[in-house]
Amino acid sequence: MDLLQNICKKASLANKRIVLPEGEEPRSVEAAVKISQSKIAKVTLIASEDVIKKKYPGTNLKDVNIFDPKKNSVDKYIDRLFELRKKKGLTREDAVKLVANPLYLGTLMLECGDADGMVAGAINSTGDVLRPALQIIKTAPGISTVSSCFIMIMPKGSKYGQDGVMVFGDCAVMPNPNAEQLADIAIASAASAKSICGIDPKVAMLSFSTKGSAKHELVDKVVEATALAKKYAPDLDIDGELQADAALVESVGKLKSPDSAVAGKANVLIFPDLASGNIGYKLVQRLAGAEAVGPICQGLNKPVNDLSRGCSVEDIVNVVAMTALQCK
Numbered sequence: 606m607d608l609l610q611n612i613c614k615k616a617s618l619a620n621k622r623i624v625l626p627e628g629e630e631p632r633s634v635e636a637a638v639k640i641s642q643s644k645i646a647k648v649t650l651i652a653s654e655d656v657i658k659k660k661y662p663g664t665n666l667k668d669v670n671i672f673d674p675k676k677n678s679v680d681k682y683i684d685r686l687f688e689l690r691k692k693k694g695l696t697r698e699d700a701v702k703l704v705a706n707p708l709y710l711g712t713l714m715l716e717c718g719d720a721d722g723m724v725a726g727a728i729n730s731t732g733d734v735l736r737p738a739l740q741i742i743k744t745a746p747g748i749s750t751v752s753s754c755f756i757m758i759m760p761k762g763s764k765y766g767q768d769g770v771m772v773f774g775d776c777a778v779m780p781n782p783n784a785e786q787l788a789d790i791a792i793a794s795a796a797s798a799k800s801i802c803g804i805d806p807k808v809a810m811l812s813f814s815t816k817g818s819a820k821h822e823l824v825d826k827v828v829e830a831t832a833l834a835k836k837y838a839p840d841l842d843i844d845g846e847l848q849a850d851a852a853l854v855e856s857v858g859k860l861k862s863p864d865s866a867v868a869g870k871a872n873v874l875i876f877p878d879l880a881s882g883n884i885g886y887k888l889v890q891r892l893a894g895a896e897a898v899g900p901i902c903q904g905l906n907k908p909v910n911d912l913s914r915g916c917s918v919e920d921i922v923n924v925v926a927m928t929a930l931q932c933k
């Protein structure tokens with residue numbers, strides 16, 4: 606059984622409730638049918654029942670829950686949003702307007718315990734999907750940074766990662782993390798690698814320098830983040846600063862960082878900022894032919910995950926399954 610099949614199987618045992626706020630969008634509707642039929646999760650689509658009937662007349666949605674905001678009361682969600690954000694200057698009128706946005710409504714369903722996780726982004730930007738979660742759901746206890754990782758599944762026969770599976774972070778959320786935030790990203794990505802992929806994490810803090818080969822404030826940030834991550838997670842195999850070749854290639858790792866438990870064996874790559882992370886995962890996806898699953902958000906108190914706007918139905922199914930595994 607491959608990794609994604611395994612994740613879907615584990616998700617079906619978890620039996621979680623996942624809300625898809627882009628509920629009138631064709632890929633989301635098709636994914637909802639597949640998820641329900643394969644019992645990966647219980648899905649709620651936020652959608653107009655009339656639009657669904659008109660646009661998808663032959664589709665079997667009998668096991669899919671449809672939440673139509675025109676036919677169901679949303680008052681408790683407006684009350685909750687107002688309560689949470691009035692100290693930030695939000696008025697009740699603002700709350701009414703925001704709850705009319707399905708991304709806010711879906712997030713409030715999570716907040717109020719009416720769903721366990723949310724997946725969106727087929728027709729909305731990353732920022733628009735995550736902002737309600739950052740404002741409403743907030744970070745899990747003890748965590749101050751929300752970040753993300755991608756699960757990178759290399760083509761068959763690849764010598765990289767654990768059985769060809771690697772985790773890259775952060776490629777989608779924090780534009781310019783400081784050393785403290787980068788340490789958080791490393792620890793959270795290692796935890797995701799373990800919980801979602803069953804990987805024994807070996808975390809490389811990437812830079813354009815290996816163990817002092819270059820001097821620059823951008824290198825200093827990675828050195829400081831590595832020290833902080835080691836302090837906060839002393840049992841984790843983590844090392845830096847490492848160049849990508851020293852992290853991945855055994856002979857180069859031995860040459861450039863001979864005493865490292867990670868160099869040449871890394872399966873979790875931590876990029877110093879969002880530019881390098883986003884460019885890096887897309888290069889590996891396109892040039893190496895890796896499957897990129899994610900971004901998987903880390904650090905939220907309840908799981909919300911973002912899709913790429915180019916996502917397929919299968920991508921939505923997979924991200925829903927992973928979201929189910931992140932639910933408490």
Ligand code: ACO
Nearest residue numbers: 731732735736739740749750751752777778779780900913
């Ligand atoms: N962790 C924890 N809390 C956060 C974080 C974070 N990473 N970022 C923002 N917040 C909190 C803020 O403290 C604030 O809380 P408050 O309102 O209660 O005070 C709230 O979230 C909103 O903060 P803003 O700064 O107004 O949020 P912003 O509009 O900057 O949105 C976002 C945050 C969406 C994560 C932004 O950083 C962003 O757009 N990141 C880049 C996303 C992106 O474009 N990725 C690339 C494409 S993805 C792909 O290719 C797959």
